[in-house]
Amino acid sequence: MNGGRTLEQHGGRDAHVPQARTPADGVGVLSRTAMVLRCFDARHPRLTLAKVVRRSGLPKTTAHRLLTELCSIRMLSLDNHEYCIGQRVFELASLSPLSLELREVAVPFMQDLYQASQETVHLGVRMRHEVLYVEKIRGHRQVTQLGRTGSSMPLYCTGLGKAILAFSTAELVEEVLTGPLLPRTRHTIVSAAALRRELAVVAERGVAFDREEAAIGLGCVAAPILDASNRPVAALSVSVPVARRRLDQLASAVQTAALSISRGLGRQGLL
Amino acid sequence: MNGGRTLEQHGGRDAHVPQARTPADGVGVLSRTAMVLRCFDARHPRLTLAKVVRRSGLPKTTAHRLLTELCSIRMLSLDNHEYCIGQRVFELASLSPLSLELREVAVPFMQDLYQASQETVHLGVRMRHEVLYVEKIRGHRQVTQLGRTGSSMPLYCTGLGKAILAFSTAELVEEVLTGPLLPRTRHTIVSAAALRRELAVVAERGVAFDREEAAIGLGCVAAPILDASNRPVAALSVSVPVARRRLDQLASAVQTAALSISRGLGRQGLL
DNA sequence: CGTGGCGTTCCACTCAGCGGTCCCTCTCGT
DNA sequence: ACGAGAGGGACCGCTGAGTGGAACGCCACG
Numbered sequence: 001m002n003g004g005r006t007l008e009q010h011g012g013r014d015a016h017v018p019q020a021r022t023p024a025d026g027v028g029v030l031s032r033t034a035m036v037l038r039c040f041d042a043r044h045p046r047l048t049l050a051k052v053v054r055r056s057g058l059p060k061t062t063a064h065r066l067l068t069e070l071c072s073i074r075m076l077s078l079d080n081h082e083y084c085i086g087q088r089v090f091e092l093a094s095l096s097p098l099s100l101e102l103r104e105v106a107v108p109f110m111q112d113l114y115q116a117s118q119e120t121v122h123l124g125v126r127m128r129h130e131v132l133y134v135e136k137i138r139g140h141r142q143v144t145q146l147g148r149t150g151s152s153m154p155l156y157c158t159g160l161g162k163a164i165l166a167f168s169t170a171e172l173v174e175e176v177l178t179g180p181l182l183p184r185t186r187h188t189i190v191s192a193a194a195l196r197r198e199l200a201v202v203a204e205r206g207v208a209f210d211r212e213e214a215a216i217g218l219g220c221v222a223a224p225i226l227d228a229s230n231r232p233v234a235a236l237s238v239s240v241p242v243a244r245r246r247l248d249q250l251a252s253a254v255q256t257a258a259l260s261i262s263r264g265l266g267r268q269g270l271l
Numbered sequence: 272m273n274g275g276r277t278l279e280q281h282g283g284r285d286a287h288v289p290q291a292r293t294p295a296d297g298v299g300v301l302s303r304t305a306m307v308l309r310c311f312d313a314r315h316p317r318l319t320l321a322k323v324v325r326r327s328g329l330p331k332t333t334a335h336r337l338l339t340e341l342c343s344i345r346m347l348s349l350d351n352h353e354y355c356i357g358q359r360v361f362e363l364a365s366l367s368p369l370s371l372e373l374r375e376v377a378v379p380f381m382q383d384l385y386q387a388s389q390e391t392v393h394l395g396v397r398m399r400h401e402v403l404y405v406e407k408i409r410g411h412r413q414v415t416q417l418g419r420t421g422s423s424m425p426l427y428c429t430g431l432g433k434a435i436l437a438f439s440t441a442e443l444v445e446e447v448l449t450g451p452l453l454p455r456t457r458h459t460i461v462s463a464a465a466l467r468r469e470l471a472v473v474a475e476r477g478v479a480f481d482r483e484e485a486a487i488g489l490g491c492v493a494a495p496i497l498d499a500s501n502r503p504v505a506a507l508s509v510s511v512p513v514a515r516r517r518l519d520q521l522a523s524a525v526q527t528a529a530l531s532i533s534r535g536l537g538r539q540g541l542l
Numbered sequence: 543c544g545t546g547g548c549g550t551t552c553c554a555c556t557c558a559g560c561g562g563t564c565c566c567t568c569t570c571g572t
Numbered sequence: 573a574c575g576a577g578a579g580g581g582a583c584c585g586c587t588g589a590g591t592g593g594a595a596c597g598c599c600a601c602g
Contacts (some may be wrong), residue, residue, distance in 0.1 A: 030300070075305075
């Protein structure tokens, strides 16, 4: 069967060197594995081999092998030719300090806040120049897909972000202000000067408001969670459709809960 | 160590071959990486290099390299010579079908249940012969560390497990019944016959009770979450200190919430 | 019945992973 | 102070594990 080929074998060499034995770019199996995992995101939680190949740029064989191996250690699972994140990852995630320390302490207070407000409650930590949403408590009146646990948003256009930023070092603030400030809605603060003024107000009041700066129709009140040395380790917020309620009615509740959490963390000695 | 080692150097070759070029056991970088990750569990969420070496049995150099690489792809993070689970894992976990599909639908109903009962609410799925806790809603009155999100418990001694088991195939039930039934408390059902009778009652009633079978002083009511073809995909429970309240008062609430979730999943077509 | 996309298997080449050895930096204990 | 011991980290030559091109089988189109 092969049309014509056979004896070739490795006989004919000069034609086209197999070359490119170079392991591509990120050298290292693990960095290539990371490339595979990086293909998964909120919009693509399930991927076929072909999609992973396209999104990662890895050779098909390599992607296939890595996917298979990842399945065998349960980091991925395979369901009808679609790969998705496996149970092992889920188990491991619960061992992260974010879960074990921060979440553990914060959740009961978030629960209180939810019961008092009946609105979506978020907990986030800073990650570089973004907020990583760590926990979300909500009922049926879900306003938006924004702020899904595990996702991120920029610091400058969210209540959580501004609350954190207002208590951060001048250095970090500078980095964010000099970075691009892209408008996510027509209310997003895109002027460095205006943002600086806003942060001063937040620092004074101890609460940050977001009035449709991240999404139209959505407002939020946020307060920072500080460690023993007054550095912001996280922030707490309540999000509410702007039409439904005045934000400042919730401010003191959010602030109180954030303070309780700060105290709780201090007690258990989170870094 | 053999008393005389003398020929040092690699000069003397035949004496003791460097040998052991074999990459140990689970061959494959990824399986070795899995060994490293397996060192982390609820009781050891933070590990030093030395501990990883001891727990994994890997050579120090290898463990060190893998840990470093895992840090560089943010699967781990290094904090003062202690490795812990990194943010990447946290982000990825939120893309798991357990989070994206099951949790997303179930959480609002769990919230309702919490508000009605003010007691700890659990959501779990079956994983082999165990329940994997997927979500937990609780306030300050936390009764126990049992059922932490991401952890597992045997099927036969938990409300969640019995609820799932009662609606599973005879085959699975058989596997569990013939497996070891270890008593976790003096109330744990350890007789296969008794357990079989219990499951029959659960199947008829649609609710499972756990009366101090997993932990002394702790009871729970659980109901299965079924898919379109009546197969149990998960279960819902409310846990309560036995002294505080009668379990059967909560039964219908749990059942109702579980039914709502089943319906919700059907609508969005979870497998 | 070709054409093309996809998943999967095969295999020779070679470079990335391996791990023993050495070294540095901290505690301790005396 | 100072040696002993434990832990973290760097170096480096050897080799087999990982690599990726090629080819195969399968389906769904046109």
